[in-house]
Amino acid sequence: MFYRENGQFKSSYRADLALFPIAQDRWAMLALAAIAFVGAPLLASDYAFRAVLIPFLILALAAIGLNVLVGYCGQISLGTGAFMAVGAYAAYNLQVRIEGMPLLLSLLGGGVAAAVLGVMFGIPSLRIRGLYLAVATLAAQFFVDWFTNRVAWVTHDSSSGSVSVQTLRILGHSFDTPAQRYLLCLALVIVFGLLAKNLVRGAIGREWMAMRDMDVAAAVIGIRPVYAKLTAFAVSSFIVGVAGALWGFVHLGAWEPAAFGIDKSFQLLFMIIIGGLGSIAGSFFGAAFIVLLPLLLNGIPRWLGLSMSTATSSHLEHMIFGALIVFFLIVEPHGLARLWSTARQKLRVWPFPH
């Protein structure tokens, strides 16, 4: 009913291959973009920008990256934090060491650095499978934790090994207000989101999923495991790296290695599980969920006027997270994204059952 497709005929494969084949979706997307670019900057408060929207966007980007690897290529990684860190520190060094280095280039540089490391730590995946690989990726995490801590060069010889970035300027335009920073992130997230979407719906995306679903068959039809897996690692870590750079530059501004510790890795993994493995949209859902849940959990008691100790609510937070993860894995392994598309399906055929 709401989704009436009658009269929308696809006369060409191009039409069928479009990003959003259904008109309603196209409109919805436009509306969403309008809200994001115009609505939010007008309405949102500093707090909403700095504490909700910006982290949400950056984490969503990181989740997209991780999803390419885990959700599409089926190679589970527990070292995402490390790749974020590499992105952040590489970008930082490009900024402080090269005079007049454009910010965007440094961010991309961060991505490239992360991609290189990603490929390095991806190589074992050619031989090591599944759980063994999962644990092996922790090697990346701990190595990078140590490296960023120990090697003074990485932190530009700062006394304590903490780093802190200058004001963000692109083409002479500086991004100081939360709104501007939000828009910067938004733009980058949308661009990379689209690029990622293109990859996963194209030939390479099919190769990744083929590796995920049945690697032997994939090899037999001529997919090179080496190429498929390593590209997945590269693309994934690149995006994650850029996200890491943004996390450092835009969200934190100054950070210590702990900011990219193993907790981050797990947090991102939770995001894509809850949001939906193998779904770009899911990455956004997951990020939104992880950012909002804690706020709700310690918000609700306050708004209801009943006092819950901060400790209790954060313990509850842990428990609810955990419970939800198990819940999703049991009830809806494809996460919020699938729930959403089910809902959409319902709307399409409404009022008929199916």
Added chain:
Amino acid sequence: MRARPVGDVILDVRNISLSFGGVKALTDISFSVREHEVRAIIGPNGAGKSSMLNCINGVYQPQQGSITFRGQTFKHMNSRQVAEMGVARTFQNLALFKGMSALDNIMTGRNLKMKSGLLAQAFRNPFGFGSAEREEIEQREFVERIIDFLEIQPFRKTPVGQLSYGLQKRVDLGRALAMEPQVLLLDEPMAGMNMEEKQDMSRFILDVNDEFGTTIVLIEHDMGVVMDISDRVVVLDYGKKIGDGTPDEVRANADVIRAYLGVEQ
């Protein structure tokens, strides 16, 4: 009769031996496949039929023997090479990509044909810049022809996991056909099918062989089918070759009767 007459040897398997740890799966197997023919491999369970195919497309590396394809001889095949040389394969117990739609499954068969690089694909767009979109559409058109041929139009976008067994078998075949193979290895294409489905499948196989002149190597249990559609038959038992020839010759072969058809006497 058929459009293209059986030509000369296209695939020649010589003295293949394969073992896992101590266990011998194949012992000194040799046979040849001629262009355009339908070649069947039969034998009781565990005779090593699938292992044989796995050697041909480089899933397993045989310890001894060689495989000659169009005059090129290999000791070890690597799956990629095999695919590039135009050998396609369907699987005994469905090896489809469960998470993907029927369409995408078949599209993967075209991957070898798709040349545009990572960046080109990333920046794919409907505005005609870059190769990716064009390529995608060309390949899509080819795949749609296969979809028509296999009569699975309505299920294009359905995740294969949700398709009936028979349909999945067709998608499996479609994925192989999408590679435009010269040699098509079919591992029990009709296992677990009912009569009607079997007839459809046989029809598809013969059409493929006929229309595209694809050489077919077929593992099948259903003797009826085998004897109907195949030109020559290899018989394996406990990893050894015990018979090779036309259906009639094989039927007459004493070893084969003892080892296999014995039950029918």
Added chain:
Amino acid sequence: MGFFLETLFGGLMVGMLYALVALGFVLIFKASGVFNFAQGAMVLFAALAMARFSEWLPRWFGFDSPVLANIGAFVLAALCMIVVAWLVERLALRHLVNQPGITLLMATLGIGNVLDGAGQLIFGSAAYKIDVGMPKEPLIVLDKVFDGGLLLNTEDMYSALAAAALVTLLTLFFQKTSTGRALRAVADDHQAAQSIGIPLGRIWVIVWSVGGLVALVAGVIWGSKLGVQYSISLVALKAFPVVILGGLTSVPGAILGGLIIGVGEKMSEIYIGGHLGGGIENWFAYVLALAVLLIRPQGLFGDKIIDRV
């Protein structure tokens, strides 16, 4: 020389303690195919229960015999772990039968979070004490042979012995008892086990309980060493390289892996670390494991993986 030996022994003993945590992983993986990321949380949960009950029991029942308190606490904590195992099977595992390993692993991440939260919610999140009378003072031997003698960490020594004892018990349990054999059957093939009428659910409860008890012992040992606080759940991070090095499915693997990692860690830190600025043992353990995997992707004693199509 003396120092080298001390490092060696130190490594071996620490390795034994890692093995103890690793053992939990292996047991559960063997019988339910689950790589249990919640093991660390279970250690914390068990240790918290032990610490708090040993503190509360005397207060509740007005006695002040530490021995009694410890025994009571241990029993209660053990019960807690069994309840946990039962809940895990009820609420999670039974709904995830025959799911791919990765899914199960992620599920245990969730379970871990729940346990972390629940444990600290029930038992508190400050630092608590477990005192089972472990000796703390060092033992100096062979001071004739080496100057300064050879230092033995008595606490670690006892802990290592306890660990060894536990391992022997478990091995016996697996080899001799019918339940143990059933467990092994399940490990080899779920369907087959079911088909010959072994109730999967019950087996899982049992094996998770055993895993829980191992976690409890680990918790007691680590807890009496470090005091009980959130961070002891992080000893699990020390056990990961041990399990994958030894092979997920092998009890002896866990032990040997533990010893290798323990020694490797200490040796690397002391003999290589200096040149790299120190603090390398953490990642070195993982890199060591990774290196072994590159040669044997299934770990030292793990079952080989063959593709069938």
Added chain:
Amino acid sequence: MHYRKFACSAALAVAGMAMVAASTLAQAQAPEQFVPLLVYRTGQFAPLGIPWADGKQDYLKLVNARDGGVNGVKLTYEECETAYDASKGVECYERLKSKGTGASGFDTQSTGITFAVTDKAFVDKVTVETAGYGLSQSSDGTVFEWNFPLLGTYWTAADVMLQDITKKEKGSLKGKKIALVYHDSPYGKEPIPLLQKRAAAQGFELVLFPVTPPGVEQKSAWLQIRQQKPDYVLFWSAGVMTPAGIREAQASGYPRDHIYAIWWAGSDHDVKDIGAGAKGYNAITLHNSSAHDKVQDDLRKYVYDKGQGTGPADSIGAIAHTRGMMIAMLQVEAIRTAQEKFGKGKALTSEQVHWGFENLNLTTERLKALGFGEIMRPVKTSCANHMGDDWARIIQWDGGKWEIKSDWYQSDKTYIAPLVKEYADKYAKDKNIKPRTCG
């Protein structure tokens, strides 16, 4: 049914968004001064965080209950759990910074969070109060306008430890060997530059032993210590690393009374469970922790006896709790001082409170009046000096309680001042901040 579930969670999320937005539109009413309380009652450092948080909140309660606030201005407060996580900390900071008439200074309780909010504080004009932690160079008020490492930095600590050791060694450390066993993080690395400087000047050998967080296992560090036999060990640890380290020291027979621990590793919960095993363990402190003073009695009288205490009564007098109260007291006094200038009985903005922080002058009399006379030494801040006066002393665990071992020391500025200058300038340069001129 999936759909329904989804609808619910979606609705919740939207509602949440709305509420979050709403809650930020804070409106000022009857004179109330808002004090944000960033705490960690969970996670790795909870054992320290809990008494600390209790102390902070207790003191605010006390001021309200006993004096009816600051010149009649009630103190309001809200706790926000950070679990020591930088990103959570930022969220807390953003949520609380503009509450009421503006947050009157953040005690972030964490190095990482301090880093993250320092930049933001510059923009938001909010004070970051880091008594005994944070960047040591931030004591330079000309560069770090909004940071206040009151009472002492890690350089103070390292310097004072060495002074005490020098005294023990009859004035010379020549040829001595001193080890630093540190939490391998910016926090743990902070003292290194100063130690190196002093090592060069005093001619002792400095050996470094990083311990990878969380530090549950540090055998290798202590084995090396047993081998290299340093004369003293400076112990820059946190969380579980402290008991683990003391245990290893005990197990490897290193004399505890040659260990000097930083104040974050010198609280009761760090040693009480080890008891006799930690006998002789030295720690540095910014205040006479074991001393009891009027403030604790008042706290019992006005808050705990009324059943309004934040934590368990027996944590009163615990080091971390006292420190919490002290930090809150400094904050309250900053508010009071600022009121002198901007109007008694008025609720102040963050920026106005900042003036208070910059013009603190807690004389002995004042401290006595506040009930802190026994606990700490006078402190006076200025535009250029954001640390105030750094008095510290050494305490020792006798197996059952902490005992004061040394007299008050003050850090030797001949070593510290140039370091502060150097690092502050570097920071200013990196961030192209123009140092302000104080006068």
